[in-house]
Amino acid sequence: xxxxxxxxxxxxxxxxxxxxxxxxxxxxxxxxxxxxxxxxxxxxxxxxxxxxxxxxxxxxxxxxxxxxxxxxxxxxxxxxxxxxxxxxxxxxxxxxxxxxxxxxxxxxxxxxxxxxxxxxxxxxxxxxxxxxxxxxxxxxxxxxxxxxxxxxxxxxxxxxxxxxxxxxxxxxxxxxxxxxxxxxxxxxxxxxxxxxxxxxxxxxxxxxxxxxxxxxxxxxxxxxxxxxxxxxxxxxxxxxxxxxxxxxxxxxxxxxxxxxxxxxxxxxxxxxxxxxxxxxxxxxxxxxxxxxxxxxxxxxxxxxxxxxxxxxxxxxxxxxxxxxxxxxxxxxxxxxxxxxxxxxxxxxxxxxxxxxxxxxxxxxxxxxxxxxxxxxxxxxxxxxxxxxxxxxxxxxxxxxxxxxxxxxxxxxxxxx
Amino acid sequence: xxxxxxxxxxxxxxxxxxxxxxxxxxxxxxxxxxxxxxxxxxxxxxxxxxxxxxxxxxxxxxxxxxxxxxxxxxxxxxxxxxxxxxxxxxxxxxxxxxxxxxxxxxxxxxxxxxxxxxxxxxxxxxxx
Numbered sequence: 001x002x003x004x005x006x007x008x009x010x011x012x013x014x015x016x017x018x019x020x021x022x023x024x025x026x027x028x029x030x031x032x033x034x035x036x037x038x039x040x041x042x043x044x045x046x047x048x049x050x051x052x053x054x055x056x057x058x059x060x061x062x063x064x065x066x067x068x069x070x071x072x073x074x075x076x077x078x079x080x081x082x083x084x085x086x087x088x089x090x091x092x093x094x095x096x097x098x099x100x101x102x103x104x105x106x107x108x109x110x111x112x113x114x115x116x117x118x119x120x121x122x123x124x125x126x127x128x129x130x131x132x133x134x135x136x137x138x139x140x141x142x143x144x145x146x147x148x149x150x151x152x153x154x155x156x157x158x159x160x161x162x163x164x165x166x167x168x169x170x171x172x173x174x175x176x177x178x179x180x181x182x183x184x185x186x187x188x189x190x191x192x193x194x195x196x197x198x199x200x201x202x203x204x205x206x207x208x209x210x211x212x213x214x215x216x217x218x219x220x221x222x223x224x225x226x227x228x229x230x231x232x233x234x235x236x237x238x239x240x241x242x243x244x245x246x247x248x249x250x251x252x253x254x255x256x257x258x259x260x261x262x263x264x265x266x267x268x269x270x271x272x273x274x275x276x277x278x279x280x281x282x283x284x285x286x287x288x289x290x291x292x293x294x295x296x297x298x299x300x301x302x303x304x305x306x307x308x309x310x311x312x313x314x315x316x317x318x319x320x321x322x323x324x325x326x327x328x329x330x331x332x333x334x335x336x337x338x339x340x341x342x343x344x345x346x347x348x349x350x351x352x353x354x355x356x357x358x359x360x361x362x363x364x365x366x367x368x369x370x371x372x373x374x375x376x377x378x379x380x381x382x383x384x385x386x387x388x389x390x391x392x393x394x395x396x397x398x399x400x401x402x403x404x405x406x407x408x409x410x411x412x413x414x415x416x
Numbered sequence: 417x418x419x420x421x422x423x424x425x426x427x428x429x430x431x432x433x434x435x436x437x438x439x440x441x442x443x444x445x446x447x448x449x450x451x452x453x454x455x456x457x458x459x460x461x462x463x464x465x466x467x468x469x470x471x472x473x474x475x476x477x478x479x480x481x482x483x484x485x486x487x488x489x490x491x492x493x494x495x496x497x498x499x500x501x502x503x504x505x506x507x508x509x510x511x512x513x514x515x516x517x518x519x520x521x522x523x524x525x526x527x528x529x530x531x532x533x534x535x536x537x538x539x540x541x542x543x544x
Binding site for chain 2: 007009010011013014017018020021024025028029031032035038039042046049050053054056057058061072073074078408410411
């Protein structure tokens with residue numbers, strides 16, 4: 001028989017009520033916690049955004065390869081850590097911010113804002129020669145040309161078809177090109193010197209390149225895949241914080257899936273039909289096969305002024321490159337940057353040697369001398385059916401810091 | 417009759433409850449009322465003191481206003497009322513870099529108490 005007694009029931013009901021109230025309090029507590037942590041994360045995001053903005057507006061304040069701590073508002077509440085590294089011809093900036101037990105980090109790929117300083121379609125050195133144009137050549141944008149100026153000529157019975165010689169302002173150029181960014185050259189030349197194999201991030205390429213997919217986050221150490229022998233990369237996916245170095249040559253197959261990686265070798269060949277983004281640096285030769293599409297931000301750099309052997313960059317017919325080309329191969333007759341017919345470059349080209357331009361550059365071109373080879377003749381400072389058009393460059397284009405003295409960066413992409 | 421027969425056969429099926437005294441019942445009601453009242457009071461106190469929903473509303477509105485400012489490239493000082501909040505945008509120059517600005521967007525309640533504040537160093541040229 002169950003004994004009666006209202007007190008028992010009262011205690012039971014009180015217990016139930018306290019359970020309900022307790023649950024509500026817990027719900028409120030966690031809800032509050034959630035909102036507070038969201039707000040805290042938002043503060044971290046704001047700090048990181050501020051840090052990125054500082055690195056874009058005042059890149060000279062952030063030294064390379066050194067951690068810099070910044071108190072954003074001078075009150076000790078918003079402190080960030082910035083570290084800047086070079087990544088081929090671009091910069092990787094890592095910004096971290098901590099608050100209580102939370103830390104947030106963002107990594108950004110940054111390039112140069114070129115519209116402030118350049119706005120230059122063509123800079124041709126004054127070697128006391130005319131710039132002679134014929135056929136469907138178009139030069140659109142501001143130009144710095146030799147003192148003798150520009151004139152139209154007939155080449156292979158083709159005259160100039162345009163209404164104006166230059167569709168933009170003209171100024172006089174100097175006998176030499178503007179000073180190249182030495183920092184860019186110095187950093188990338190390191191990979192052509194003997195690498196210290198004792199470093200833990202340098203890996204024998206032969207071991208790793210047999211994998212189908214290699215991926216490395218920019219939060220981790222850079223993987224340098226090194227080999228003394230030729231390296232062939234094809235039917236693979238190689239993405240992220242990876243540098244491939246060969247002492248001999250690198251051949252990139254058309255089935256390679258690449259993103260953000262950098263290649264260093266005396267000779268680099270990209271096979272016809274390749275699509276992807278690549279930064280590549282060579283000392284002797286870079287060949288881009290037919291109908292390749294090197295996506296933004298791709299970069300081709302050749303720098304060696306030594307007179308040993310021919311230096312060349314050759315972009316074959318039908319290829320498109322969104323990014324930049326730097327040719328520092330010297331003046332010898334066989335040292336040449338060639339853009340074949342139907343090639344399109346969207347970005348910047350800097351050539352301190354001979355340049356044979358038969359394709360189109362939608363962006364800017366700094367060039368020492370044009371050459372034009374026909375079946376029978378070798379012309380100097382002649383252009384035929386070539387296009388140089390700065391106005392067609394997308395206004396959101398972020399370029400490469402090729403020339404000394406420019407100092408504003410823009411974000412290219414987040415790397416995490 | 418049937419019930420009586422059933423009771424005789426299975427007496428355990430039929431329980432009898434003792435009734436409570438009046439005092440017991442009153443004590444029970446008081447205890448229940450006090451525990452319920454206390455619980456509601458604590459709940460309401462926490463609910464109003466933390467103001468999580470108002471904070472959340474302020475946070476969302478300030479974030480929206482910030483993104484609108486970036487989109488419209490407008491960093492001038494501006495005030496407006498949003499429901500029970502006053503939103504205030506204030507911009508000052510960065511002490512070290514002339515091309516940077518310090519943007520502060522605050523949400524205050526009607527009594528002027530700051531509910532939420534967003535502070536970012538912006539680079540206006542980036543959005544041009």
